Amino acid sequence: MQNVGAQSNYQIGTLPAININKSLKNSWRLNFKWESRQLLKRNRPGIPGESGFDYILSDFALVLSKKVGLNNSIAAGYQIRLRENQLTHRSIQQFTIVKRYTGFRLAHRLASDQTYALGESTEFRLRYRIAAELPLNGEAVDPREFYFKVNNEYLNSFQGKDYDLEIRIVPVVGYVFTDNNKLEFGLNYRASSFLESQVRHSYWIAINWFLKI
Amino acid sequence: MSNKFLLVTGFIIFVIQLSFGQTKYEKEYRIPLEEVPMTARLFVDSLNFSKKIKWYYEENLLGNSVEAKVKSDQKKYSIEFDTLGKLQDIEIQLDWGEILPEVRRNITSNLKANFTSHKIYKIQIQYSGNPQNLLSLIKRGTTKEIYTTRYEIVVKGRKEKKVNLYEITFTDNGEIIDIARIIFRNTDNLEF
Numbered sequence: 001m002q003n004v005g006a007q008s009n010y011q012i013g014t015l016p017a018i019n020i021n022k023s024l025k026n027s028w029r030l031n032f033k034w035e036s037r038q039l040l041k042r043n044r045p046g047i048p049g050e051s052g053f054d055y056i057l058s059d060f061a062l063v064l065s066k067k068v069g070l071n072n073s074i075a076a077g078y079q080i081r082l083r084e085n086q087l088t089h090r091s092i093q094q095f096t097i098v099k100r101y102t103g104f105r106l107a108h109r110l111a112s113d114q115t116y117a118l119g120e121s122t123e124f125r126l127r128y129r130i131a132a133e134l135p136l137n138g139e140a141v142d143p144r145e146f147y148f149k150v151n152n153e154y155l156n157s158f159q160g161k162d163y164d165l166e167i168r169i170v171p172v173v174g175y176v177f178t179d180n181n182k183l184e185f186g187l188n189y190r191a192s193s194f195l196e197s198q199v200r201h202s203y204w205i206a207i208n209w210f211l212k213i
Numbered sequence: 214m215s216n217k218f219l220l221v222t223g224f225i226i227f228v229i230q231l232s233f234g235q236t237k238y239e240k241e242y243r244i245p246l247e248e249v250p251m252t253a254r255l256f257v258d259s260l261n262f263s264k265k266i267k268w269y270y271e272e273n274l275l276g277n278s279v280e281a282k283v284k285s286d287q288k289k290y291s292i293e294f295d296t297l298g299k300l301q302d303i304e305i306q307l308d309w310g311e312i313l314p315e316v317r318r319n320i321t322s323n324l325k326a327n328f329t330s331h332k333i334y335k336i337q338i339q340y341s342g343n344p345q346n347l348l349s350l351i352k353r354g355t356t357k358e359i360y361t362t363r364y365e366i367v368v369k370g371r372k373e374k375k376v377n378l379y380e381i382t383f384t385d386n387g388e389i390i391d392i393a394r395i396i397f398r399n400t401d402n403l404e405f
Contacts, residue, residue, distance in 0.1 A: 019401065019402075031401070031405050065404070069376060070369055070376050070377070073404060096403075098400045098403050100397070105400075105403060107403035107404060109404065131403050133403060137242040138242040138243060138269060139241060139269075140241060140398070141398065144240070145240070149402070149403075174402065179398055179399045182402055184402065208402070210401050210402045212399055
């Protein structure tokens with residue numbers, strides 16, 4: 001299916017992720033994340049529209065975190081992105097606060113990362129994410145119950161002399177098998193390229209599996 | 214079907230099985246009024262709250278219970294019954310200043326003896342005893358009948374360089390009966 005000359009700029013795809021966490025001694029934790037992208041439909045201004053199932057990339061990240069207060073953690077890690085046999089490296093630093101209220105939990109994440117790719121100048125990003133989790137039954141998310149989670153993230157990107165902003169809104173419905181085994185399903189919407197002539201909209205079907213071993 | 218697909222599917226089924234196999238869990242959920250034991254309903258009705266009462270069913274390791282939650286006169290009430298409707302206790306959220314000065318002094322000195330530093334997050338006064346005695350206590354604010362008073366205080370406490378949240382139960386004059394560390398629910402899905 002081709003749609004020549006369409007002006008809208010968007011992509012639609014799937015974004016499955018597996019998140020495996022391991023508690024270590026003295027409030028240390030290790031997080032491994034695998035996330036992959038598959039494109040189903042894409043439209044770019046001036047380029048024929050494309051559709052069909054197209055595997056794009058896989059990310060593998062390992063993050064070590066340490067609890068530094070009742071509600072706060074600091075973390076640092078490294079991610080490798082595999083895209084058409086090309087490797088991209090990324091270092092990650094983050095600080096999180098998780099607040100518990102009657103009836104919901106609220107998390108703030110302040111993070112920075114640096115992306116290194118061959119032949120490109122390093123991309124520096126500064127990002128802030130707020131996430132709210134609400135039980136769909138009772139005042140807390142218990143095992144065998146559903147919850148609703150929404151997060152909103154702002155990513156500032158600096159690369160060479162370029163600056164760009166990306167905004168993400170991710171509403172998902174989650175199910176708790178046990179406190180250490182959760183599955184989430186929803187939308188990962190991203191608006192980027194704000195400083196170019198046309199904003200790019202990305203709609204990813206998100207499937208997140210969180211496991212603690 | 215490829216071997217890889219079978220392997221991944223098998224692994225997923227294995228993990229889901231593993232998590233369903235665990236039977237120890239705590240759970241709390243809203244229940245409609247029709248499912249509330251009649252004696253519990255009648256007791257809460259007789260307290261004449263003007264606000265809507267939310268009913269919950271709680272499943273935990275110590276046994277199941279039915280709980281009524283309501284906010285009245287800027288105070289949060291939590292009234293707990295067993296599954297047959299027998300009253301267990303009444304808890305009312307308090308401010309620190311509402312506790313008698315000598316009880317406050319005892320609570321503070323006991324907290325100082327247990328923690329290098331502490332901060333109080335939440336205070337509840339807990340009444341238990343004969344339902345009729347408690348009914349007159351809540352309705353009139355005082356009673357000559359016998360009942361038991363305890364304080365349940367949630368404290369952020371530091372000891373041995375570790376900060377944790379604790380639920381501490383005190384007697385009516387501020388002596389510690391029980392200290393339980395509050396274990397937080399997993400936050401991985403909010404952090405990563």
